[in-house]
Amino acid sequence: MSEAIPEEDGEQVSVHEEGVELERTIGLMGGLTIGIGTMIGAGIFVFPGLAAGNAGPAAILSFIIGGLIALLVALPASELATAMPRSGGGYFFISRALGTKAGGMVGVSIWFGLIFATAFYLVGFGYYAIQVLYEAGLTIGFDPVVLLAVFFGVLLVLINISGTENTEKLQNSVVTLLIVILVVFLIYGSLDAVGVLGRETVPEEFAPFGIAPVFSTAALVFTSYLGFAQVATIAGDIEDPGRNLPLAMVGSVVVVTILYALTIFVATSAIDSVTLGGFGETAIVEVSRELLGVLGAITILVAGLLATISSANASILASSRALYSVSRDRLVPQKLSEINLKYGTPHIALISAGIFIVGLVLVGQVELLAEVASFLHLVMYGLICFSVIFFRRTSPDWYEPDFKTPGYPGLPIIGGISSFVLIAFMQPASRWIGIAILLIAGLWTVIYASDVELKGVLEE
Template sequence: MSQQGELERTLGLPQALAIGIGTMVGAGIFVFPGLAAGQAGPAATLSFAIGAGIALLVALPTSELATAMPESGGGYYFVSRSMGTLLGTMVGVGQWMGLVFASAFYLMGFGHYLVDIVAALDLGVDIPVTTIAFVTALVLTGISITGTKNTGDLQNIIVGVLLALLAGFLGHGLLDALGVLGGEQVPETFAPYGTLPVFTTAALVFTSYLGFAQIATVAGEIKNPARNLPLAMVGSVVLVGLLYVLTIFISTSVFSSEALAELGETAIVAVSRDIAGPIGAVAILIGGLLATLSSANASILSSSRSVYALSRDALVPDATANINKRYRTPHVALLLAGGPIAALILFGRVEVLAEVASLLHLFMYGLMCVALLLLRHHDPNWYEPDFTCPASPWLPALGAIASFGLVAFMQPLSIGLGAGLLAAAAIWYRVYAYDVSLKDERA
């Protein structure tokens, strides 16, 4: 049985950081090094730095918006209350589907790592990557239904083990890359494929930086949001961005860009094996398994909250906002996240999944920055944030320009799919919810 009601504030700063870090670490370190180096060479380090810079430009305005409106829904809630229901619906649906695409991408990476572990153990079992990803999507959805705290606790465990493994890898790898340890290395041209691939690669890998926004999505369940939201969002971007840049620097110091590209989604395993032998490879295999799992776990949670927020405002059917009477979670919304993720896994094109996820989030990020500018300009009585974005209006304006601009460097197929989903959201609004008056209308 279920009923509508309020979500509990059960997530503290450690859980909020774990959601952000756990979502971001997976793709950037364990899936993208081979793909990114194959496109941009060692300059992929700059691609990840560009992504981190754009994420920070958005994280600071988002922190202000979230402390003024600490409600579940994140970007959807901010845009709908400042820019109206049409754009709000497009952002809400985009946020939902962006996380669905991202989760499918993360779970495909999880499948690749599990297949490699099975092969390394020589178990003689041949399980398709898509089958592993599909089953895992169903399991994680079930865990989320049993309680938000269960998801937060799972994130804490996964991220704690993951960061311990990465500390060892990055510490040893950095000494090796700098020539203190290891053998002699042959230098490679920093940008062997030119300047443009640096930006197209930044557009591809931006999926790695979606985690900070997921923190805002569960703002309604975070304790002491005035303090914990800004700390969690900005802190997670800074820490994870540094980890990414170091990982690509180490990887391209150990292997050539061409070799990394051939190794594909699990290239980092070969890098770790070269640095620390079989023990290093096993450690990174375990780390990759945990990282991609934590990314998918956090994304499923956040995706469902987007659907929940849309339903609470009657922009989608009311039944999707039902709260499970036993677990106090939006179980219908969680099923609307897990179901499409399982379906997309069958699509299988990981780069397209990643770029569509990035595009839908960049659309939301750009509008959030614009929303902050509008709220500062109109200064409504209810707008009283506990955190103030510095350097306004210049910083949020730059965040909007950078977010929208990065979309231009994506593949045409990704742009077409993302634009199609946003257009479908606009059509849905016109057909189903054009006459909706928002509850708690603030604009």
Template structure:
């Protein structure tokens, strides 16, 4: 860390499980449920139900993979965030721009559909308004843009209410149609024959109607704003797909029960209106048109909500300009990112050819879906230390592999023009990356399973006052994302009272400590200070470590430059996840090479108890790579010595940083003394000790009586 990174903007978790479900359902139950039943049935007949089932199964597989990734990386950005953290910023840029523009295209399509449904509804009730579809869509786009700016919670409530009404209307309509088809109401009219054109059209129709399932991944795009993401994200992702799948299966069944295949083929996208009219008369047509209004409105709202979070995430990562991710101080929303969704939608409404753009959006999403499944395959295999999902995809690796192949495979059933347009979006994204964002580094995810203090470790830096030389900043400048606890101490003689000395000191030592702190803060470090006057500095250090919960202890040396990390390893259990995480967090920005020094004890060799140093080396290398340290950074060597201090003295250089792990937290004072006397005083390079957490002994605290325990429980309940 040479300079701290600016605090990145973050969004508040205000979205409940119901709202998360409504976002996914709202996008998926859009124009698809009104347009595709007639078109799909016209091509495949009642067998179209298999097409929706096949597409829904693929969507469910992707939803399961998304749930795994989202619980490991519950941040805003969804598919973009997953892909960028798995395959790097280049692929992240392609997916991010594709996800953003794909939802912009889809939103324009939905809003145009909203205008069409409104005109048809007005005509159905006898009013002839002309044809202001574009103006209606434009006005609605502006309205939704400002609703989303005024607050995510407000937009979420609107989405939840609209989807609740919509799904209620559709469920009642389709259940009535099922009862009629089964003969429970009136005469039975089951669809027959099941596959009038054979089963070959089923796969082509699956590719056509897969656009109906686009949208559930956008729940993950809102991951940074969903309450309790570990529980709610998997439920929302899988639940939304299942809800929509059931609605689509009911719609296809009822459609084919009410009208014959040849009539459905003739009616095409308006078939569902005539199905409703056949079921309950003209009021049915009005109900479907009203439901179509709600569907397209909710799809557009959910798309704007999630699309803005994609461009917000791109900006947070520096792949697009930083001003995009500014959060409105009053409303707490990414208002500039929302404008970058609303304005293009308004412009596209005047372009036309929205069907082609909608299919292009589907193509871009299929690429995202395929890569999401690929992310699960890659991350499960490599198992980086930050990847600890709260939910795991069942059937690994088969299900993710099937989802990946199916997602990419359905692209080949798309129209050539859509494939060309999708390719053009990816090409422009690639060019923008190489011109603007090439070389950008992305921060690793910060999953809730890893203790935050390991992601921003607090380093204790003891310095004797008055300072003989200034603190060599070269030791710290390679580090990133840490907090320095500067412990200034004056080591007193045994007979000297600390209170008396502090009174005689008259603040001079404190002033010097403050000056040292200012020097560090001027270099951009986050610094806290503590001053002690003590005859026992070892005990003082131990007390401060416990009081401030420090994760590492740094013993400085007067060096000008740091060029290597030297990590002595004598037991593979040293390389714990916490140790590896701290090493990574301390060094990820410096890109310093690391050398593992495998220590073989001479005593063990003489007693024929030589440890398998090659096995220790392989396992240690693996754990450090899992922590995120590039394999090209790590080298290894072995040395036969009597103890660790001899090994460090023999192999260390003045420009090294020796990194040790604490041997036993319960015997910290003895360990610190050993560090000072046996190692630090014998070497010329600085030393970093990663500390174990020392938990308080249960027996050291008096236990409450049963009556006191009941009293505490009552207080907690109140």
């Protein structure tokens, strides 16, 4: 079976001459839970302490800035996804707009971006798992964070190989339970923060460290908003993409932005920013302990385990689809796009992702992993916004999206520029690593795929 995009003259051209295509088995709920589940993991259970320590209560603005930029990109990405509902997401859109070299650079680098993000989520899971052991009174003679992260990373890869339906079932179950826990916690915490429950909030200046940290923190926490892009990356698995893709992408951004803002509001009302920063990756556990005692801490620990697992699970799924798409177009060895006939999943792409994820987990530096993932995604997001402008201006016959970006062309231009500007607020090490990955990806495309000319790529 082949996948085709019409050329401007209306003729069908295949972008994958042979092989087995992915089945569309993920519905709207699955798309929403992949988007929401990916984002909740970092934004609520890893970043609140780090964000508050950097920006104080003004960290709420950091999450709102991140959410607005994500929304500015989610709308153009939804248009492209409904016009080209294929696995690969941003890579597929950019390669069809800007050509083979730009697409190859983005495709290979965004795969690495998803790998960095997955490793970040798994390390966060390790911190929560070890906290559970401490709460249970168990003492271990060594630090098991990396060991736990590697074990569950391998387990999630195996689940993904066993079938997309299994991945969706796991994601739906985990995120549903997670949302219930979070809603109860945030309602109680919000009532406490506004004084309804009679407890005084922590008196603190809104921006004790100034305004600049608000933007640098926004760059750090932007990893929390990568979930909507995962939905576009697995567009080839989504049922009724014209309807479900925009709803899942835009809806997930709106939902999690509200949840993030409430989380920071509750956290900084219960505990001062400096103390929160000292708690690090598990700060939200201490907030829950402050509000609800030991039971609250244990409940949030369970939620944290669920959240980081759901984020890692969705990112592993998306990373395999990103590599599958690039391989299908012969920009990396085509063996990587091979579909397992028993399970209908790209098993070699999943195994390849697992190998790199384990390697990055060994690094263990949460902020570095997060920012490199954000850097590579922000580059892709900026190019996605400008790709919409390209397709609107060239207006090929086959470009008939079911959803169109409102406020065109202003909104895509603002979204593209905002994505690139946010990169400037990242720490230098993250930018240099990200640039190095982009250069390596570009060099790989020039050398390995020098003779590849993607069919369906439109020339201006």
